Amino acid sequence: MILSKISHFGFVLIFGLVLLVLAVLPFFVDLYYQTFLIELFVWVLFAISFDLIFGYTGLLSFGQALFFGLGSYTVTIFVRKFGFNTELSLFLSIVIPILFAWFVGYFSVKLTGIHFAIITIIFAMIGNIIGETWTSFTGGSDGLTFSPPPFRLGLLSVDMMDIKSNYYFVLAIVAISYLFLRRIVQSPLGKVFISIRENEERVQLIGYNVQRYKLVAFIIAGGLSGLAGGLYSLTLKYAGASYLHWSVSGHAVVYTVVGGMGTLIGPALGAGIIMSLEHYLIDILQTTDLVAGIVLVFMILVAPKGLVGYIQSMLKKGETSA
């Protein structure tokens, strides 16, 4: 009881602290480090959106790349081909993936387990094929570049070409998304998700329309994956068909498992650790997939609840023994 009160206060404190540190960081680190962090924020968003359906609802989807890619292409194409402004395009990068997630999810949630995973992969494969071959629209694997105009909201104007502005912009959006997801998983809705993960049959028996709840989770995750893709393209000023490949979804799986599924902070941590390892190891080791694979296997066997889970279980042990 006390632990949960402390944990809530603790969360606010830690979140605030982390945010503060991240906010002042640009004054102390070089530009490359800032661009690295921006990419990290994007992948954190992708990972936590995956955590919602996998960690909390128990749906293993290897198809999230489809929504990420859709989001990134939405922003790029609407700015470049239709001349929309950045705000509207970014907004659409949430909306359009939501629509697709609705469609894909509607069919997919009728299945469970490996069947669900396979069907999501198949949808992603279809998206990938279309992206690669419809080169006149998507630029195929070469991709499309574009120059986004500044993002305008009321009096606020963010210049996407300026790294620092870009940094704060992405940080703000990801932080808000994180809080949004946290709100959801702690709400009654979130509790239903967790129940579905734990015992789907029982939830159905109590009277909940399990498929509908799964669809809701899937749609939210799809929208946030799309947002991640949109932010990614705004940062890189580029979108390419390679983002639609199902192996991109694999990143989210790795980050979530390593960090700790069903915790939100776990995937964020996982993304941070793995991406930092990747960037710092390249001077020593060019083969980061090897390390990622070994780490993944290690984590699953030794600490299946991920780092966060491990820490949590340590704390719990401490509490009971005290």
Next chain:
Amino acid sequence: MISNLAVAILNGIVWGLMMALIALGLNMICGLLYIINMAHGALYMLGAVVAWYLIELTGNFWIALIIAPLCVGVIGILMEKGLLRTIEDKPIMTIICTFGVMLAVQELVLIVFGGSPRRIDAPITYCFPLFQLQYPLMRVVIAAISGLVMAGLWFFLRKAKYGLWMRAVVQDREMAVAIGIPVTKVYMWTFALGSALAAFSGVLAATIVSVEFMMGREVLIMAFIIVIVGGMGNLEGSVLAAIMISLIQGVGSLFVPPSIAMVFALAFMILVLLIRPQGLFGE
């Protein structure tokens, strides 16, 4: 047009049988052990790579065809014993664990074997005339081998002691332990057999597609689709599913651009999954 259709149908069946063989190892492990082996494609690739080294050493394809699967079977045993034993009953865990193995194995092969594709010469190079074209006999041979292997496996599972043990373990694990079946051994040997089959199909496929560290990636998804659509553990089902996918793609490519044909094949798979999630022939 008739000749085109005839070639497409023949090739669809032949290629379908090949794909069914590739999916066979996965089918066994999925159907009997309920382990989702994402590393299946990597094992398939390892079979081809090991065979390549063996052929370099001995110059004999058939030796490599026998020995490479044995080597990979050993790797399969190591995988099962060392990594999967503690998580065998948790499907999500096994998916992720084997996914990690896939990543690591692929990179390792890249480092050791290199990134460029190499070839394995087919032992049979005769091509028989077929309408206005020729058709390589090797493909037909592979399809025949595939059929034989699957038939052999079917008999093994129905008649041989070990096969019966495997089926018993699947049906009721506790009861199997009670009767005195060495369940852990069964798991281990099943996984070894599944890995060896993956490697076996890799060696054969390499005579057509060449050996490359990435060759498992595309194959993996196709294998999964075949297994799921055919019904996990259902041999006849996967043969039918493989041939169906192959035919749709092959015949479809005659009329529409192949990427579209592929999209159709995939969409068809989605339909099957939705309408009959237990697979075409599953229970």
Next chain:
Amino acid sequence: MEAKKRKPKKAQGLLTKKVSRRDFLKTTAVGAAGLTLGSMAFTPFTYGAEPPIKIGMFNEYTVFATEYGYWMGKVGRTAIAKMNEEGGIAGREIELFDYDTKCKPAWGASMFKKMILEDKVDMIMGSIHSGVHKACFPLAEQYKTPFFSGGAMTYEFTGKDAIPYYIRNHSHARSQAVAGWKWGFDNLGKKWTFLVADYAWGHSLAREFGSRIRAAGGKTQEIRAPFATADFVPFLQKVDHDTEVLFTVFLGSASLAVLRQTVELGLHKRLKRFTVICTTEGIGQKVVGKESAGAYYIEYHPRHLDQVPKELHPYEIPYRKACGVDDDGNEVGNPKVAIAGSHMWSMWVYPYMIKQGIEQTGWKNSKKNADLIKAICSLKLKAGPWCPVGDLDMREQDHQGFADFYISRVEPDLKLKVLARIPKEKAIYEPEVDLRKKL
């Protein structure tokens, strides 16, 4: 990395450098090797107090197309090391930074940023992946960093999508088509089928060759197959019965499979196989297999030494020796590793072009990048130790380079025999942009 750290030696100034290069140009094949070693030993030079010139390089070392990355990287490092031994550029040492693109546009762009923001490089060269290049365009523009293409084949990069900071000294889909279509049309046949991988590179080669064939009255057919196709039977059987030339465009194992299966189906008996060397660079015809005998390739630099034009041998031989390549176009000591000979020369020539540009404009730092690029893109290089491909003309309007092409055929012994040399003038097409105003 070979080029990074060197201790400065005692000076004898620019005179010594000039002498060694002149001697170089005079020698014959055998003498060149000895003289190279000699000149390197007897050419002391100094690196003064000026900071080094930083050049960034990135290539596909892992994931895919690694046979390209291996050679591009090797030649790039060797070239920079050699240039440093000869005195660097304008008396300044060259510091090379080398990264992997992992064949991913996002990662490549990340490394591009790292080189600019962290390593503070002055310019960047390398990579053959068009997606990586595209993703780096916004960065090159934003940071005004010259980006020298290692080997991207997308024509539009020096066409309608061109940016002023991109420079390309090698060929691409359009220049290959402009140079090669006529020989194929006249010698192989007038009815072509393009069997290409269904993505940008495949489409562009089919379009560039196809449009010219049709304009000359020939007939074309296009069949697109997925990039990683293993079974080509469904596609090969769609090839028109009266087709005379089968032009295939695939990479990796698919390129091996298509050549092999074309023969297995017996198509080679009634048509000629034609493709660009890009499809089998770094792989070697022995690996492609004996089925490839009789196939025709467009090369940008012959793989075998005895096929290289005689007048280029004085430069070709030391170039091969320095890069560890034997006369057969394989790695010295590693006969199974074939070179990416038609592509890797770009990395040898770029440092020289950069050197020329810097010494011509008196470039000291990025403030003069625009002038540097203008100078580099006006270069008309003559065949030489730093330009073993022969004469190379850069074009100012679109920053595109033009060199000779070769049409080769695979002999029964699997050697690539040059049948025709297509002079660079035949590869010229109308520029689609004028970048001179944009710098």
